[in-house]
Amino acid sequence: MSTAERLIESTQDLLWERGYVGTSPKAIQQRAGAGQGSMYHHFSGKPDLALAAIRRTAEQMRATAEACLSAPGTAYERVRGYLLRERDVLRGCPIGRLTMDPDVIADPVLRGPVEETLDWLRGRLAEVVAEGVERGEFDAGLAPERTAASVVAAVQGGYVLARAAGSPAPFDSAVQGLLDLLAARAPHRPAP
Amino acid sequence: MSTAERLIESTQDLLWERGYVGTSPKAIQQRAGAGQGSMYHHFSGKPDLALAAIRRTAEQMRATAEACLSAPGTAYERVRGYLLRERDVLRGCPIGRLTMDPDVIADPVLRGPVEETLDWLRGRLAEVVAEGVERGEFDAGLAPERTAASVVAAVQGGYVLARAAGSPAPFDSAVQGLLDLLAARAPHRPAP
DNA sequence: GTCTATACTGTGATAGAC
DNA sequence: GTCTATCACAGTATAGAC
Numbered sequence: 001m002s003t004a005e006r007l008i009e010s011t012q013d014l015l016w017e018r019g020y021v022g023t024s025p026k027a028i029q030q031r032a033g034a035g036q037g038s039m040y041h042h043f044s045g046k047p048d049l050a051l052a053a054i055r056r057t058a059e060q061m062r063a064t065a066e067a068c069l070s071a072p073g074t075a076y077e078r079v080r081g082y083l084l085r086e087r088d089v090l091r092g093c094p095i096g097r098l099t100m101d102p103d104v105i106a107d108p109v110l111r112g113p114v115e116e117t118l119d120w121l122r123g124r125l126a127e128v129v130a131e132g133v134e135r136g137e138f139d140a141g142l143a144p145e146r147t148a149a150s151v152v153a154a155v156q157g158g159y160v161l162a163r164a165a166g167s168p169a170p171f172d173s174a175v176q177g178l179l180d181l182l183a184a185r186a187p188h189r190p191a192p
Numbered sequence: 193m194s195t196a197e198r199l200i201e202s203t204q205d206l207l208w209e210r211g212y213v214g215t216s217p218k219a220i221q222q223r224a225g226a227g228q229g230s231m232y233h234h235f236s237g238k239p240d241l242a243l244a245a246i247r248r249t250a251e252q253m254r255a256t257a258e259a260c261l262s263a264p265g266t267a268y269e270r271v272r273g274y275l276l277r278e279r280d281v282l283r284g285c286p287i288g289r290l291t292m293d294p295d296v297i298a299d300p301v302l303r304g305p306v307e308e309t310l311d312w313l314r315g316r317l318a319e320v321v322a323e324g325v326e327r328g329e330f331d332a333g334l335a336p337e338r339t340a341a342s343v344v345a346a347v348q349g350g351y352v353l354a355r356a357a358g359s360p361a362p363f364d365s366a367v368q369g370l371l372d373l374l375a376a377r378a379p380h381r382p383a384p
Numbered sequence: 385g386t387c388t389a390t391a392c393t394g395t396g397a398t399a400g401a402c
Numbered sequence: 403g404t405c406t407a408t409c410a411c412a413g414t415a416t417a418g419a420c
Binding site: 017018019021022064090096099100101102103105111114115118119122132136139141142143144145146147148149150153154155156157158159160161162163165166170171173174176177178180181182184185 | 209210211214277278281284287288289290293294295297303306307308310311314331333334335337338339340341342344345346347348349350351352353355357358362365368369370372373374375376379380
Binding site: 024025026036037040045046 | 393394395396397398399
C-alpha cells in the first residue's frame, strides 16, 4: 500500500478513536510508519489529511448503510436490518463522533462530509419509510422524515449511552425500544 | 465569587464547548481570571479540576430533568415535557459530549459521573413509563426500560444530527418522530 | 492564596539534505 | 518521495517568592 494510503487509513483510525483535536500529526505518522516530510509531501497539513480521511470514512459508511437499506424485504424489515446490523458499539460512529469536535464543526470544509452523510442517511431512511407507507406496510399516519430522524438518532444516541455505560446494553435497549414502537405501526405486526 | 468557584465554572464551560482533550489549564485560567499558581493551589491538576466541573454539571442536569419528570400530568405528558423542554440544541449535552472524549472514557473516575447521570436518567424515565402503564395511560405492551433508553437516545442522537446540520431542525424531527410513536401507544391519544 | 519563573514535553510546521 | 534537523509555540506541572 502507498504511503499516502497508509497515512489516510491511520488518520481514519485516530479520528475515530480520539477525534480531530485529540489526533496529532506525529501520532498519525507513527501509526502509518511514515516520517514528517513524507506526510507534508502528500498533504498540506493536518486539516488536509483529515479531510481526505473523513471523506473516505463517509463513503464507507454510506456503502454499509445502503447495503442494509436496499436489501430485499418490507420497509420495516429493512429498517430493522439497518438498526440491528452488527456494530462495534463501544467504538461509536466514526462520523457522528466528529460532531463533538469543535474544530471540525467550526470549519465548513471539514464539517461538509459529516453533514452530507447524515443528511443522506436520514433522506434514504425516509424514502424507505415512505415506500412502506405507500405499500401499506406501515400505517398511513407515519411521517417518513420524522421517523427517519428518530431512527438515526436512536443509533447515534445509543452509542452515547453505551460508551457512558461501558457496555453495549443501553444501545440495544434504545434500538429495540424504537423497533417495538415501529412494529406497532406495521399492519402485519411482524415480530420485532 | 471565589477563585475556586470561578475555576470550576470556567472548566464547565470549556468542557462543554471543547471537551476534555481540547481544554487546557491555561485556557481555564484565562477564562477564570486566575493565575497558574492559584489553580494548582485549589486543585491537584487538570483531572481533579475536571472532576469537580463534571460533578457540578451532572448535578445541574439531574435537577433540570427531575423538574420535568416530576411535573404534574400523565406519564406521556411528562415524557413529552422532558423531550420538548427548551434546550440550546446546537451546544449539545454537556454530559453526553464527554462520552466522545477518549481521556474521560479511559479514566473510571472521570467517567463515573457521566455513567451515573445517564443511568439515573434512563431509570427515572423508566419509572415514569412504568407508572403510565400501571395507570393505563400507556399500552400494557410498552416496555419501560427500552422505551426510556429510546427517549434518552433520541435526545442525545438529536444533538448529533443538529450539530452535523448546523441547525436544530433534525433534533426537533427526531424528538417529534418519537413522540408520534409514543402517542400512538397512549390509549387516550393525546395530541403529540 | 496568589504570583512569576522555570522546566519539560508535545504540537504543528518548515528547511534542506539525500 | 522520504528523511532528519530545527523552530515557535502551547500544554502540563513544579518551585519558590510575596
